[in-house]
Amino acid sequence: MKIVKNVLAAFSLKSEFAARRNKLYRIAYSWCHDSTLADDLAQEAIYKAIKNAAKLRDVNTLDTWLYRILFNCWQDYLRVKGRNVEFVEIHDDAQLEHDESYQQSQIVDRVRASIEKLPMPLREVVTLADFAGFSYAQIAEIIDVPVGTVMSRLFRARTNLKQQLLDFGSDELVEFKLRRVK
């Protein structure tokens, strides 16, 4: 009976991981801005999670645990490639054919470009907080730093982004638009 229970629990966890795959991919994408790499990182994180499922003590901490694995995969990648690796986002030009999509990509480009300029530790924290919606305590757990460090990184990241984005809707945006039209 215990074996059946364990098997069922394993299946249940596997489906929990699969359900989170898309979100893992998106977070990974927000760090690396590369869809292939983000896909690989999400895949690797799921694989490691399944492999180490027995180590998960409390199912309530599943999200934090899973994202911590993803974060570690990302850190491993950076270690191998060198932390200063530069990611260049590949844009889908077909998107620009439609006005709406063009306008959408214009805003997204602007924000992502600002995020790209952040040092990686700030980028990681700000996306975990403001995109993934994790609390300070959860982020501290995921990236394995004190909560105070999370606060300080988040503060620095938002201050930096605010300065970059304050011109939103100003002449600079018009210039940006014109540059893209050329």
Next chain:
Amino acid sequence: MGANEITEDKLNLFIDKQLDTDEMNEIHQILLDDKNLRERVCQLKAVRELVGYAYSEVPPSRYEKEKEKNSNSVYVKAIAASVTLVVGVLLGWVSHQYVPGSMNTVSAENVFQYVANQVTVNHRQRKIVLHIDSSDVQVVDAALKEVDYLLATYRNANAPLKLDVVTNKTGIDILRSKVSPYVDRIQELATNDNVSFYACSRAIAKASKKDGLEVMMMPGVITHRTVKDLISDRLQHGWVYIKA
């Protein structure tokens, strides 16, 4: 605690609801009177929302592509619709400011307020409280344009909106029957668009005393003891605050 004593890192904690209840309430109160602080909060909230927005639509992963082959994903469509709405609002605002004679009072506060408000529309009911504390024609016109704009945006997105317009100080004048030049407009908003209008009882009493006659409000206007309490209560319950 004064507005100047509120540091940026404290505001970060405030928007993330990481302060204790007393501190949260204290800042909520200061926000009601301090435009500068509201602007700072709006900017920070906008940054937070924009980060979320920037990744609400990313290139599909291999896994998603496979899945999409098998079924036409409703989820992806929903996200696309929501993002389109946001962009519409953002660009709507951007073009809005270039229209001659449009809301001159628009400031960075409004830009970021809009961003902060609209990015998370996502088809859940959005509750917005619009505060008018002046009967100045420009302010009232701008506020009513804002009301029209919000209603149109949510209507186009087929997203539910609960909009309350609260007035105090001389702002109550726009709700006075036989006095307000906006009677028809306001009644139309109340009847057709389900906008609720509130007037501060204290302001009504003051106006009555000043004018030496009973101040009558239009039918349907709800009076509240103090509008500041009403706004404070709304803010604590997740409403979005816009100051005209």
